[in-house]
Amino acid sequence: MAEQITGRDQAVDQAIEQARDAVAREAWAEAYAALRELDHDRMSPDDFAVLADAAWWTSRVEESITARTKAYSGYVAAGAARRAGFSAWMLFYEFQLAGRMAAAAGWLRRARQHLSNEPECVEQCYLAWVEAEEAQRRGAFEEAMSCARRMAGIARRCGSPDLLTMSTQAQASVLLAEGRIAGGLALLDDAMCSAMAGELSSFFTGWIYCLGLQQCMASADLERAAEWTDAAMAWCASMPEENNFRGLCRVHRVEVLELSGEWSRAATEAALTCKELLPYEARAAAEAFYLTGGIQRRRGELAAAEASYDRAHELGRDPQPGLALLRLAQGKADSSAAALRLALAADDGGDAGGGPGRLERCRLLAAQAEVSLALGRLDQARTAVDELESAAREWQQLRESETTVLHAIAAAAGGAVAFAERDLEGALPLLHRALSLWLDLGVPYEAAQVRMTLAAADRAAGDDEGARLELRAARAVFERLGAVPDERRAAALLNTVRHRFPGELTEREVQVLRLVAAGRTNRSIASELVISEHTVARHLNNIFAKLDVSSRAAATAYACTHGLA
Secondary structure, eight states, rough: OHHHHHHHHHHHHHHHHHHHHHTTTHHHHHHHHHHTTGGGGGGHHHHHHHHOOOOOOOTTTHHHHHHHHHHHHHHHHHHHHHHHHHHHHHHHHHHHHTTTTTHHHHHHHHHHHTTTTTTOTTTTHHHHHHHHHHHHTTTTTTHHHHHHHHHHOOOOOOEEEEEEHHHHHHHHHHHHTTHHHHHHHHHHHHHHHHHHTTSSHHHHHHHHHHHHHHHHHHHOHHHHHHHHHHHHHHHHSSSSSTOOHHHHHHHHHHHHHTTOOOHHHHHHHHHHHHHHHTTHHHHHHHHHHHHHHHHHHHTTTTHHHHHHHHHHHTTTTOOTTTHHHHHTTTTOOOHHHHHHHHHHHSSSSSOOSSSSSHHHHHHHHHHHHHHHHHHOOOOHHHHHHHHHHHHHHHHHHHHHHHHHHHHHHHHHHHHHHHHHOHHHHHHHHHHHHHHHHHHHTTTTHHHHHHHHHHHHHHHHOOOHHHHHHHHHHHHHHHHHHHHHOOOOOOOOHHHHHOOOOOOOOOOOOHEEEHHHHHTTOOOHHHHHTTTOOHHHHHHHHHHHHHHHHOOOHHHHHHHHHHOOO
């Protein structure tokens, strides 16, 4: 019996040593496999903490919570207040991620009980961070910044680069929420650079990337989001496959790919995201379903889009304005308008600072303008545009930039409404500005949609050639993206556009006139155009009559002065 017990102790020690070696190599699946079958009676609190981390990294959240609870109990029994406090804080974090807020609040209270009366220690950074977030949610920004800076001081004195960088991110979050966007983004860049440079542990690297990408998108900064998403995914690829942050970062990658017109890749990434995040991160998976629905809707896959929006809604993501635009595509404009009206009434008008509410409300307003125009409700469309333009002006002050997504949305909607109001003088500059902004931002689908409106405005202004150019460019984008309904619409409109030449000349008459201006004889023109000399003479008679000239020399002069030579 003694030999059996000794053998079991050796096996436990060997497994624990194997797990710790795997953790050092960040081989989390290997660490989990080494510890999961051990007799828990032979494991220390530190061993349970390692098992909890390994389970978390391999997406076994419930097992992580169970193991971390055992680690916490062991630390309490041993009188290790700091370790117990940290374990309690991590349980708060994990329960919060799982949406179990009552349990999260209980564990946060325990973390405070263990750590508040301890001499200054690095674990107190976590308490200061939570206090900063709580104050920020109340709108007490000065208090929130004070807490974030206190966190920075503790991290600096205790020598923790991880928590010092996280304190920078916390300060950035306060500034963004307060509406000090430029300063907040500058601090966010600082924190993201630390992650990209490999200065942080893996857990904090992933944490910084996820929070930073979320804030970039909330701040409507596509350029930053694209750059940092590439960096985040490169880091994820360098990590073992069981990287728990991969799915969280991939959500933002899907959004960037969707906006940049890489729809096939976005759809593939979205499917992977849902697989990686369900069921433990339902809210993030819901966003992937919503983005997939948008791609399917634009491609004309309406039944599939409806299923995606339904799934997003089941997982807690409001499917508007995508679902309303789907209803519009299905010919249910009244239903679409009602849904948007309710969504806007439920919305609080956007965050005071740089939160996601601002951008989401602008998207709702843009959709309302589009649906109102489809229904011929110009007053409602104008009201939506007025709010969009007000938001863009305010955002310009906050971002210290007038070339953001919000400005593009406002200009596109404003141009469309002005055109519907038959205000070409007001519509054309707005549409050209919107097109320029979307092209600069690298958002091809929205740029092509603006080109469609611009083509209609050009035709109304008598510029058929300009309309033809815009429709051709739009059709090419729609064809590349696979936006079948839009591509068909552009092709149909392109077929209706005819060249308008000076003097009401036809295209064939212009061909004849150009050859006359080049000094060609009737016979030579007939041979060039593969028509009879009699037909050439008839065209010349028509040309002379339309231009009110009586000689080839006068017709040549007209061609030269009107750009037809």
